[in-house]
Amino acid sequence: MEVTLADPVSSFPVYDPASGNCVGHAPAQGELEARRAIDAAAQAFDAWREIGPAARASALRSFAAGLQNEAEHLSRLISLEQGKPWRESRAEVDQGIAYLHWFAEEARRAYGDLIPDRFAGGRMHICREPVGIVAAVTPWNFPFSMPLRKIAPALAAGCPVLLKPAPETPLSALAIAVIAERTGLGSGLLTVVTGDREASAAIVGAWIVDTRVRKLSFTGSSATGRHLAELASADLKRLSLELGGNAPFLIFEDADLDHALDGLIAAKFRNAGQTCVSPNRVLVQASIYDGFVARLAERIRRLVAGPANDPMSDIGPLISAAAVEKIDRQLSDALARGARLLCGGQARGCFYQPTLVADVTPEMMIAREETFGPVVALQRFADEVEAIRIANDSCFGLAAYAFTRDADRIWRLGETLEAGMVGINQVAISTEEAPFGGIKQSGYGREGSRYGLDDYQNLKLISLGPTTVAHIREMASC
Incomplete structure (x- = not known):
């Protein structure tokens, strides 16, 4: 796949966080381009909604095939x-393509309903319609x-997308748009608008104030999500908000500790801890705490932070120097309050050593705020009641995890942990088949699964009176 860099005069640079080198340029766009994108989407909307779910499904499969052909690039x-x-x-890449395949099938299953009318001879039809132009803002x-x-559920539902x-990372989205065009996705159905940090507010602001944009899907910080919700309330736009997390990870004394260790390492250090469902508060039962800490420290010390092209690298860099500074602040606060640093704690550029800090308490900054880095923060708990109390003591509610063999406890935890997603002896909770989303200040709306299409559709009631039904029957019999 050829990647054509934008003209540096009318663009902004994109940097590799591992080396700090410029790896490309993206168009420096703003409010004008954002408005033009709405115009293009408005022109494309009626035709796209009318072609029907089978044709939309076929277009999504072609789009997926085009991306698959360029997967390595x-x-x-x-x-x-x-x-x-x-x-x-x-x-x-595989995960992104999987969403296209999933929603290509879900497009064909956007079923309606038929409700018996309270009046004899009447009929009430329930149908689903696309909500309209969708603005998507991604991290x-x-x-x-x-x-x-x-993109996948919006297009499947019949909605054009403004992205x-x-x-920091616009090049992948631009590549998606190029391949969408190559595979035949019509003009105006997917428009990517890129801008630097200063221009971002103007771009999103133009979409929010335009009444033709009927939905905003945002993934990012809770503070920004609340601000966007306030702006979107002016014309009551539909919202999907996937915001911050502070996921608890509970390990009970009866757990399979090998399995728990593997799960914790996989979930915590994926993407250098820069995931919204990353375990942020690891709670270990007091009776196994010391032994578990020793085993975990040994595993973490073996992890290697390095560049993407080194096959020995387990984790890559943090996205920016600001991300490094945030972790440093959290660690300094924790150590000043009595926590113990067992390994890591140092940075080299944007590479942060895999870090383990023990004896964390709930009032520490590292336990109250999302870390978004390769740091495991361990707390003790005495029993199930205390574990649940600590786990739920957060304004966030995106993900939670627990490891235990007790069948009764499994169900209690599943029902009492305050999170939109709970993994029990399982950390792979983000798949195209499962509804992804949170509660409390982690937002609302769901992505993926059969429920993911709902956020991009309106339910409409068509109520037919008895005389209308009788007339339809009469015409049908002719």
């Missing part, structure tokens, strides 16, 4: 602008799969 592009190891980038941590997680990728 796309994975390298992700690693260049985001920094994660190539094997993680390749998995991200830098998954620059390929996150856009497709929004604003993060300024």
